Every structure is written in structure tokens, then in C-alpha cells.
Amino acid sequence: MAIFKFEADKLYRWVADQADFVLLDVRNSKDFGRFKVEGPHPITMLNVSYFDFMEIEDQCIARMPAKDQAIRIVCAKEGSAQFVAEILEKHGFTDVGYLAGGIKSWGNLLVPTLLHGDDGYQLYQFIRPGKGSCSYGLIYQNSMMLFDPTRNLDFYLDFARDQGCTITATAETHLQADYIAGSRMIAEQTGASLYANKDDFSGAQFEYVAVADKQDIGFGDGAPQVTVVCSPGHTPGSTMYLIDERYLITGDIIFIKSIGRPDLGGMVDEWSDTLFETIRNIGDYDGSIIILPGHFIGWDEANEQLSFADSLENIRRANQSIYQIDNGEDFLAFIKQNMREQPPEYAKIRRVNANIEQVDDEEAEILDLGKNECAASAYAAQQAA
Numbered sequence: 001m002a003i004f005k006f007e008a009d010k011l012y013r014w015v016a017d018q019a020d021f022v023l024l025d026v027r028n029s030k031d032f033g034r035f036k037v038e039g040p041h042p043i044t045m046l047n048v049s050y051f052d053f054m055e056i057e058d059q060c061i062a063r064m065p066a067k068d069q070a071i072r073i074v075c076a077k078e079g080s081a082q083f084v085a086e087i088l089e090k091h092g093f094t095d096v097g098y099l100a101g102g103i104k105s106w107g108n109l110l111v112p113t114l115l116h117g118d119d120g121y122q123l124y125q126f127i128r129p130g131k132g133s134c135s136y137g138l139i140y141q142n143s144m145m146l147f148d149p150t151r152n153l154d155f156y157l158d159f160a161r162d163q164g165c166t167i168t169a170t171a172e173t174h175l176q177a178d179y180i181a182g183s184r185m186i187a188e189q190t191g192a193s194l195y196a197n198k199d200d201f202s203g204a205q206f207e208y209v210a211v212a213d214k215q216d217i218g219f220g221d222g223a224p225q226v227t228v229v230c231s232p233g234h235t236p237g238s239t240m241y242l243i244d245e246r247y248l249i250t251g252d253i254i255f256i257k258s259i260g261r262p263d264l265g266g267m268v269d270e271w272s273d274t275l276f277e278t279i280r281n282i283g284d285y286d287g288s289i290i291i292l293p294g295h296f297i298g299w300d301e302a303n304e305q306l307s308f309a310d311s312l313e314n315i316r317r318a319n320q321s322i323y324q325i326d327n328g329e330d331f332l333a334f335i336k337q338n339m340r341e342q343p344p345e346y347a348k349i350r351r352v353n354a355n356i357e358q359v360d361d362e363e364a365e366i367l368d369l370g371k372n373e374c375a376a377s378a379y380a381a382q383q384a385a
């Protein structure tokens with residue numbers, strides 16, 4: 001079989017379907033260590049750099065699996081993966097492919113999953129495996145409303161077109177610090193209304209509709225209600241959106257395992273208090289409400305459909321060590337125990353997301369890649385099962 005090129009969504013499918021292949025990443029070990037392909041199941045992975053293939057080809061070949069094993073190659077952009085694929089082909093490897101667009105295309109990949117398809121509306125979760133983040137799309141008749149879209153505009157525009165609808169609204173849950181938000185660009189390109197909370201966006205250099213607590217965002221006659229729920233804590237203007245009184249898009253307030261960090265703004269004591277109040281108020285909601293988070297930390301948070309969604313009741317049970325804290329002091333102590341540095345580029349990403357600072361496409365791409373750091377506890381290890 002001749003060497004072939006594959007797209008990032010194909011790679012995701014192989015991982016999700018537990019296909020038998022070896023992923024050969026030919027970037028240097030530093031770049032590999034910083035950011036690599038991760039998916040819902042473990043991946044057999046080899047990291048042998050492209051430079052080594054150039055300099056010590058035979059030693060590299062000796063590290064490869066059997067010649068009939070499927071090998072899928074990833075590099076930074078595409079060219080060196082293709083180069084290594086050609087070397088493997090020359091040595092008699094028979095099933096070799098390389099990723100189109102390199103690791104960047106993996107980093108930008110969005111995987112749509114249908115969460116709800118009855119009652120005349122559809123709700124999609126768009127999972128971004130490379131970031132550990134989720135955006136959402138609500139479709140009613142021929143209109144689509146987005147929540148926390150990434151900068152991968154083409155994906156959303158193509159998706160809307162394939163569904164026979166246009167994007168008429170887009171909403172931000174907060175001023176994001178860990179990736180470049182797409183709402184402003186979507187609104188510019190499509191004329192969609194952009195909803196955001198002025199407590200985060202008051203300094204932003206673009207037009208938006210300021211949301212108010214309990215406001216119903218009119219999404220058309222007969223459409224499911226989209227209700228604004230102001231929920232400060234992760235940021236002062238953090239906002240959740242309740243859809244049809246059944247689905248709560250929580251941004252970075254509630255995750256499947258953990259909650260959002262209140263320390264990213266440098267005011268941990270104040271914001272921790274606010275977050276504690278918000279988390280307490282969430283206790284008033286019906287336990288059957290489905291929580292739809294803005295991030296995930298690991299794929300162990302996914303359900304059987306490989307989506308990130310669970311009832312509030314289950315989440316409270318699985319995160320007892322957080323939800324059973326009954327006073328602000330203990331809550332702050334929990335937050336401080338789990339605090340860690342935030343990546344230095346977060347301040348810049350905030351300025352870009354407020355359009356106070358502009359960066360070219362290449363810089364935006366660099367700022368945007370890599371995993372998120374938004375959860376208060378990085379892993380669920382500390383939490384009661």
C-alpha cells in the first residue's frame with residue numbers, strides 16, 4: 001500500500017474505535033513532551049525525531065514495529081512526517097500514513113457529538129481533544145446559536161451549512177484565558193449577535209449584547225429557552241446558559257471532575273469567596289439537570305458516548321470533597337492547596353480575546369495550542385469517588 005495522508009478527524013476515529021496502529025511522532029522530545037495527541041483510549045506511541053531519521057536512519061528503523069504494522073506519523077506541520085513516511089516505505093513498511101497539517105490540525109480539531117435531538121431542537125457538543133475543551137451548538141429550525149466557539153471558524157460555518165442553518169447568535173461564558181475565543185470573529189463574519197457579560201467584557205473592543213441574570217435570550221418563537229445564569233467566581237463575569245431548563249452550559253464553573261479555578265485573575269481570596277457562593281447556589285438546581293462543561297481534564301470524564309455530560313446530582317456525588325465544603329475558609333484552603341502557576345501566555349490571550357491586542361494568524365495559532373489549565377484540581381485524585 002502506498003503511503004497516504006489522513007486528516008485529524010480520521011485520527012480521532014481510529015483512537016475512538018481503538019484501531020490497531022502505532023502513532024509515530026517525529027517532533028523533538030521537548031515539543032512532544034509539551035503537547036501530544038491524546039484521545040479517549042490509550043495510544044501506542046513512539047517519539048523518534050525527524051532529525052534522528054536524517055542522521056541515524058538505521059537505528060531509528062530498528063526502533064520501529066513490525067513492517068506490516070499500521071504506522072501513523074505526526075510532525076509539526078506535515079512535511080517531515082511525509083519525509084519519514086517515505087523512509088519507512090523505502091525500508092519495506094507497508095501501511096504508513098501521515099497527518100495532514102501536522103499537530104496544529106490535531107490541536108484545532110473539533111468533534112461534534114449530538115447530545116439532544118428531540119422536541120424540535122438539536123444540541124451538539126463540539127469536543128476539542130487537543131485543548132480539552134468543549135463548545136456547543138444549539139439548532140432550532142434554520143438558526144444556530146454557538147457557545148464558546150474556538151477560532152476554527154471554518155468548522156462552525158461548514159457545520160452550520162451542512163445542517164442547513166445559519167449562525168445567528170454566539171455567546172461567551174467568560175473572558176477566556178486559555179484559548180482564543182471565536183465569537184467575535186463569528187459575529188464579524190456572519191452578523192450573529194454576540195452575548196457576553198460586561199463584568200468580564202467591559203473593556204473589550206468590540207460590540208456585544210450585555211447579558212443580565214435570568215434573562216431569556218430570545219431564540220425564536222417556539223425555540224427552547226436559553227436563560228442567562230450569572231455565576232461569578234472563575235472570573236467576575238462568568239456566566240452559564242440554561243437551555244430548555246434541562247442543560248446547563250457551565251463554562252469554567254462546573255466540570256465533570258473539579259470546578260473552575262478562581263485564582264487566574266490574581267485575586268484568589270476575593271474570587272474564591274464569590275465562587276463558593278456560586279457553587280452553593282448551584283445546589284438549588286434540580287439534580288437531573290445535565291451539566292455541560294467548558295473543559296475536561298482527562299478522558300476518564302467522558303461518558304459511554306464519549307461526550308462530556310453528566311447530571312448535577314452525579315457530579316455533586318463524584319466531587320463530594322468540593323461540594324461538601326460548608327464554609328468559605330475551608331473552600332479557600334482547598335483552592336490554595338491546589339493552586340499552581342498559570343501559563344504566562346494567559347494574560348496575552350485575555351487581551352486578544354478582549355480585542356485590546358491584535359496578533360497575526362501565526363501568533364494566534366501558537367497562543368492557542370496546548371492543553372487548558374482551568375480546573376481548580378488538576379486531577380480527580382484528591383476527590384472522593
Ligand SMILES: [Fe+2]
Pocket residue numbers: 174175176177178234252374
Ligand atoms: Fe477559563
